[in-house]
Amino acid sequence: MLNEGIWLNQREQNAWRKFLTLNALLMSRLDADLVAAHSISLAEYEVLVHLSEALGGTMRMSALANACFVSRSGLTRRLEHMVAAGFVEKTTCPTDRRGMNATITPLGFDKLNEAAPTHVNGVRRYFLSKYDEADLDILTIFVDRPIEELESVAVATSECDSARCPSLS
Amino acid sequence: MLNEGIWLNQREQNAWRKFLTLNALLMSRLDADLVAAHSISLAEYEVLVHLSEALGGTMRMSALANACFVSRSGLTRRLEHMVAAGFVEKTTCPTDRRGMNATITPLGFDKLNEAAPTHVNGVRRYFLSKYDEADLDILTIFVDRPIEELESVAVATSECDSARCPSLS
DNA sequence: CGGAATTATTTGCGCACGCAACTATGTTGA
C-alpha cells in the first residue's frame, strides 16, 4: 500500500488505532490478572517462561534481556526481585567469567506452573478465542510480516544510522 | 515444557508470541523515531493528536487520560512537560470548577504538523505497508474482535473490585 | 607477552507511571 498523504487515511487510521487499543487493553489486563491472582507481573512471568524453555533452565543475561524485549540494565533490576523471591538463581558463567547465567529454580517452576493457567486462560479468553484455526493462521501470517524489517532496522540503527541521530530537532 | 493442558499449543503460542514481538518492536521503534527527529515521545505525540481532533482543541483531563490509556495522575505528569513547552494549555472548566480543560496551542499544532510525517511514515513503513487494502480490512476486523470484551471487562472490574483495577476505564 | 579494543553486566541517575491519599468542588436526599 503506497500512500503518500501527510496523515493516515480513514482505513489506515482505523486499523492502526484498533491495533493500539487492543495492545493497550490486552497487556494491562493480562498483567493485572497475574498480579491479582499470583502477585507476579507479566514481565516476571515472561522471564520464567523463557528460562523454563531454555536448556537447563538457564540463559545468559543478554539473551534473556533480548527475549524479554528489555534493556540489559532493566533485566538486571527485574531479576533482583525474582532472585530475592527464590524464583531465579544467578551464577557466573564458567566459560566466560564476565557473563552471568540466570537459572530458574524449582520454586520458580512451581510459581510458573501455578500462574500459567491464569495467564493462558487470559490469553485464550481475551485474544485467541476470537479466532478459529483458519483465522488464527491468517492472523499469525499478518502479524509476522512486519517483524523481519523491524528486527533488521533495530540492528542497523544500533550500529549507526544518521537518519536517527538526534541532531535534526 | 510439559503439561499439555495448561499451556498454549504450538499454533496458539506462535500467534501469541508474534503478536507480542510485533507490539514490542513497533512501539519502541515509533517512539525512538519521534524522539530522535523531533524530541517528542510517542506518548506526547498522542496527546497532541487527540487534542487536535477534539472540538476547540480541548478535552477534559479524564477524557484525555482515557483516550491515551494512561491513568489520571499519569496524564497530569505527562502534560506538565507539554504545558511548560507551550504545546498545551490548561484552564479550569467554566461549568465545573473541579475540572480542567487541556487545550492544544498554536505551537502544539505546529509541533504536531512537524512531527506527523515522521510518525505517519513510520506507521506506514513498519506496519501498514505490509498489507494491501483487502488484507488491511481483514486485519482491522481481526484486531477489533477482542476489544469489546476487553473494554467491558475493564469496566466491570473497576466497579466491582478496585484492587484488581489499573484504571483503564 | 601486553596494551588497546571489545564484550558482559552492573550501577548512577533520571524519567514516566500507577496507586492511594488528599483537596476542592459538585450532587443528593432526609
Next chain:
DNA sequence: TCAACATAGTTGCGTGCGCAAATAATTCCG
C-alpha cells in the same frame, strides 16, 4: 438546608526501566 457522598484532578511515594558511565573479563594483534 446541610451532611454525606460522589467526582475531578493533583500530589506523595514507590517501582520499573533506559541511557550512559563504570567495572570486569576476554580477545586481538603488534
